[in-house]
Amino acid sequence: MSSQPRFAPKHLAIMDAARTLFLRNGYGGTSMDEIAALAAVSKQTVYKNFADKERLFIEIITADIAQAEAQTQANVHALATSDDIATDLRDFARRHIAIVLQPHLMQMRRVIIAVADRFPDLAAIWYASGPERSHTTLAGQFQELTLRGRLNTPDPLLAAQHFNWLILSIPLNQLMFSAVTFTPAELAHYADEGVRVFLAAYA
């Protein structure tokens, strides 16, 4: 009756299979039979581990969001202590682009937008622990840098948002609607030019 512990092998197999299919085909495009088949498990076992399809979906997406958040957060540190802002911002921007544009995260973004009506909480969690979290963390760094006279950001949160979207928007929005691929050189160019514009306004 009770569900399996989180680390049980079947439980993990089901989560892996479900993650793969949900990200590839979306919520509506994935059936519980497919999940069971890919996990090499009977449907009964799926339902022993997860109450229903919605629960399974929510559990997977929230876990993935948390994992993505950890990645982006890890990238921000050691910015506030920078003495060569231009260089360090460029490096940060390039890493940030690489993280956010990972195919796996782009897929997740699409899937979440698609189900935002049915799972509004999930969409809110995504935004709060994705963009919003990045913005506040980055704003903290900018404030520090402003105090140290390296930047001039009267409204650090707004500056962080400008920075974030200057870097990401061009490739991100294109990727939402078509399957283009960007070369590392192109992405680096977007990063550098974004930083250039940012510094022109906030240095």
Added chain:
Amino acid sequence: MSSQPRFAPKHLAIMDAARTLFLRNGYGGTSMDEIAALAAVSKQTVYKNFADKERLFIEIITADIAQAEAQTQANVHALATSDDIATDLRDFARRHIAIVLQPHLMQMRRVIIAVADRFPDLAAIWYASGPERSHTTLAGQFQELTLRGRLNTPDPLLAAQHFNWLILSIPLNQLMFSAVTFTPAELAHYADEGVRVFLAAYA
């Protein structure tokens, strides 16, 4: 046998009903029965006017895209001849935000992203006649202004993209994931600050 002319009343009623429901509930969330009911028309009549659900969807979305495109394009003119760039860019930015963030267009954006896998052509058309079209048109204006010494945009297309996303990204991305509402004052602030950053880099 042949389908009705585009302006026949039933044809229009069906399109209106379908537009309403598709934008409110998405493609998968809308049934042909609901469309027929809302249009106060029999299902048979729906199928006499439109081959199938996909065709109906495509026809509506492409028509709406074209209409949205007309709106955004109409807003760009008279920028190249400006002598007071700061003021005119601000005005332009405020109008641009108001157009792009219309609830109806935000809903469309969501719906298209949700079905981008099933209708890749539709998503491509949306991007091409939405953001991309704006960018190229705006780039033309910037180039003109650069020639006239009012701006300095060595890469006008990149500058246009920076401008566009500086203005739109903050509210746009938030609206994709939650149902916040922005006051006109907030939107005007985003417009003005976006223009400020843009001019710092490209004046």
Added chain:
DNA sequence: TTCGATGAGTACTGGACAGTCTAGTACTGT
């Protein structure tokens, strides 16, 4: 060896929905 639990395999239920078909009604111009 036997018992009990686990889970694979698979059939089944109930409901949604795209698209078709039929029977009959209303309106058109000839």
Added chain:
DNA sequence: ACAGTACTAGACTGTCCAGTACTCATCGAA
């Protein structure tokens, strides 16, 4: 009056799918 056409109302088919029920094999512990 008649023919052609547009339309309604609703039944019907075939498919898909979430969730349940049931059977049978396996395997570890007593």
